[in-house]
Amino acid sequence: MTTHTVSTRSPSASIWDAAHAADARRPRSRQRQLGASDTICSRRAGYILHGAKRSHSPDMRAAILGTYIHQGLLEDARREFGWLIERTVTDDVLCGHIDVVQLDAATANRLPKRHRPVGPADVVTVEDVKTKSGRIWDRVVRYGPTAAEMRQVLLYADLLRSVGFADIPGQRYLHRLGPIDVGRIRFRFVCRDTGEEHIQEFDFDPWLATEARWWVERVLEAPGPKDLPRDHDGPGLSAICDNCPFRDACWPGVAPGMPAQTILIHDDADRAQALADYVRGHELYREGKRLKEKARAMLSDSPAGRYGDNTLGWSGGNPRQEMDIQAMVERFEDADLVVPMLPNAKAMVETLRRAGIPVPTRPAAGQKTPRTINISPARETV
Ligand code: SF4
Structure with missing residues (x-):
């Protein structure tokens, strides 16, 4: 990041100074209760629950841009379509902000007339809007939400089913509805580079929601963050770890110039396991390469077009x-x-x-x- 000696209010200061300052004041940046979106990593969730100090300041620029797009899209959807956006759900442990809730006609009709959203759905739908970079867009379209994204939305839906909307100013009329029977969850992915939109919907599955709850309970039961698994491969190998505010606490004592992952080796048994993983990885790579090369040769004479789940160009x-x-x-x-x-x-x-x-x-x-x-x-x- 560029450093400046000029006053932050000077026109030549980086505009990101203002963006970072505003971001640090956002409720989600200051939140200490476990947010559904914090369930990306067991150990990270543990650090948050135990009030650990955030020692690493990641480069937030891409995330802040995502927040701007996200807020702009949701606000316009509220104004133009009358969508119910940014609603809070919470219980003793979790707190979350659902991007969009689409009520069904029966539930909507229980609201005072002036609060009834337009265009009810056939079943109550909880929607999460995610902005993604063009770099990973094909993967998003092909594989949909990650396990952590799925867990996040299942927890939102489960809070709505078990508690309903939170009892806070601005949404008391929604809180009075009580627990809401969610029937569907929806992901709306938006590509930050092209604006392309991709929607994926799933019927709400109570069993999957229970699994997500177990995940949270396991985090709660752990005596401390170090008793929880690292769900990602570490700095340099995982963008999630690179941008994790607890990165330094999670990967302590790394020798200068060495990869963070060296701290995972304690004895020869660890070395033997790492070597076995390496050999297995190499075999998977060889087999993958062979498959790709054969398919590439077979397709050499095929015209561009859609075939099954893929498009050839x-x-x-x-x-x-x-x-x-x-x-x-x-x-x-x-x-x-x-x-x-x-x-x-x-x-x-x-x-x-x-x-x-x-x-x-x-x-x-x-x-x-x-x-x-x-x-x-x-x-x-x-
Ligand atoms: S650095 Fe990675 S593994 Fe450690 S808490 Fe953060 S996200 Fe989890």
Whole structure:
């Protein structure tokens, strides 16, 4: 991150100084009760419950951008569609903010007329809006929510089913409804780079919600954070750990210049296990590589298009371009530039670029750029 010696209010200060300051004041940043969104890692949840000091300040810029998009979309959905957004659910242990609750007609009709949301659903639906980067978008479309994201929304839905909306100002009319029978959960993924939207819905499964509750109970029963498993692979290997505020407490005593994971080795038994994992990983990699290479060769002659769950695309395979020295000499003469006695393509390209003149190229005889296969999950057309 850029450091500044100027006053934070100066126009030349980084605008992120303001964004970070505002983010630090957001209720979720200050929350000490376990939020459903904190269930991403058992040990992290343990640190929060035990009030551990946050020793690492991760780079929050991408997360803050996500928050801005999230807030903007939800607020506009509330204004334009009358959606019920950002509602709090809580019990003795957990606290969460549900992005969108769509009530069914029977439940909506129990509300005072002025509070009735428009467009009731066939069953009560709890929705979570998640913004994702384009880098992982294909994975999101293909595999949907992660286990932690699923757990988070199941816990929201379970709180709504067991307690109802929290009894707090601004939503007392909702609290009076009592426990709500949630029938469906929905994920609405939005790509931060393209705006693409992808929706996945699941029937509410009480068994899965009970599993999510057990997860929380296991965290509560642990004497301390160190008695809980690290659910991620650690700094340098997991973006979640890289951005975890408890990273330093979780991975203590790492020797300078060594990967954090070295602290996981205590004796020869650990070394034997790590070696066995390495060998197994290599075998999986070899088998995966073999599968990919065979499928790639089989598809070489297939036209682009949708096949089953995937879309096949091709890029490259175009005539390769090479410098057109004769045309470059002509451009030099037209621009009154000195033509080198011995044509030097590299120097001529630099001179043309400096002069703002397009560098002429021509197709290289018989040469093509490599043909690249692109496979993405098949998108449903809306
Ligand atoms: S550093 Fe990683 S493993 Fe440790 S608490 Fe944070 S997320 Fe969990």
